[in-house]
Amino acid sequence: MATSTSELPGxxxxxxxxLRVRGxxxxxxxxxxxxxxxxxxVDLDVRAGELVALLGESGSGKTVTARAVMGIQDPAATVTxxxxxxxxxxxxGMDEAARRRIRGERMSMVLQDALSSLNPVLTxxxxxxxxxxxxxxxxxxxxxxxxVELLDLVGIARPGSGSTxxxxxxxxxxxxxxxxxxxxxxxxxxxxxxSPPRLSx
Ligand SMILES: Nc1ncnc2c1ncn2[C@@H]1O[C@H](COP(=O)(O)OP(=O)(O)OP(=O)(O)O)[C@@H](O)[C@H]1O
Ligand SMILES: [Mg+2]
Numbered sequence: 256m257a258t259s260t261s262e263l264p265g266x267x268x269x270x271x272x273x274l275r276v277r278g279x280x281x282x283x284x285x286x287x288x289x290x291x292x293x294x295x296x297v298d299l300d301v302r303a304g305e306l307v308a309l310l311g312e313s314g315s316g317k318t319v320t321a322r323a324v325m326g327i328q329d330p331a332a333t334v335t336x337x338x339x340x341x342x343x344x345x346x347x348g349m350d351e352a353a354r355r356r357i358r359g360e361r362m363s364m365v366l367q368d369a370l371s372s373l374n375p376v377l378t379x380x381x382x383x384x385x386x387x388x389x390x391x392x393x394x395x396x397x398x399x400x401x402x403v404e405l406l407d408l409v410g411i412a413r414p415g416s417g418s419t420x421x422x423x424x425x426x427x428x429x430x431x432x433x434x435x436x437x438x439x440x441x442x443x444x445x446x447x448x449x450s451p452p453r454l455s456x
Contacts, residue, residue, distance in 0.1 A: 256297070256311035256320070263304045272300035274324070274362070278337035281319045285331055293319040293332070321364045326354040360390045379406075 262268070276299035283291040294316030301307045309317040323334040326346065339346045341361065346354065366372050373382055383405060384398030393401065403413070 256315040259308045259310055261306045263306060265304050270302045272302050273342055274301040275338055275340050280335050281323045282333045283331050325358060325362060325364055359386045
């Protein structure tokens with residue numbers, strides 16, 4: 256597995272990393288089966304304004320690495336690292352409630368197949384708006400309004416406006432492939448395009 260880093264406007268390579276990962280290992284111990292070493296010795300730095308993509312062949316550990324960093328790994332996974340820190344704060348030592356407060360607010364991941372991540376039984380507006388309800392305390396109505404603003408910002412028209420968009424790999428674009436209520440369609444859709452995307456698998 257390798258990484259590819261792009262600098263967004265304003266990024267400075269001299270800044271210290273916001274996210275620092277050293278020697279990350281992810282192992283699975285499925286019951287009745289041999290243990291699987293899914294990722295081993297992963298080192299990663301992400302500075303403010305950087306976009307870091309994890310690259311590698313299928314099964315090389317991109318998703319398990321990103322999930323381990325986010326703290327949303329499978330219960331059968333064991334995650335160890337010499338260091339896993341965000342702005343100098345140890346993530347591995349943090350309890351689940353504290354990690355939940357960080358996810359979607361200070362950390363997010365962009366999934367490789369973003370189109371498989373929206374829940375087809377919930378409206379896209381509610382799914383995008385969830386982060387504003389959880390982290391900003393907005394009401395459902397306010398959160399949905401903010402979600403509509405975000406969709407407008409990325410050029411996704413309101414339902415019934417006549418514009419059509421075909422399926423793409425962009426999380427934002429997939430929202431437009433939904434029904435007249437901006438509900439994701441038969442293919443479960445995208446990951447929440449709500450917070451600062453930084454780690455892409
Ligand atoms: N829940 C699990 N139990 C056991 N092994 C798992 C589990 N999840 C992932 N693995 C194994 O971990 C390894 C890395 O998987 P991962 O999904 O991170 O690969 P990937 O690089 O994201 O691949 P892809 O490009 O196909 O998405 C694979 O060998 C996979 O079979
Ligand atoms: Mg993957």
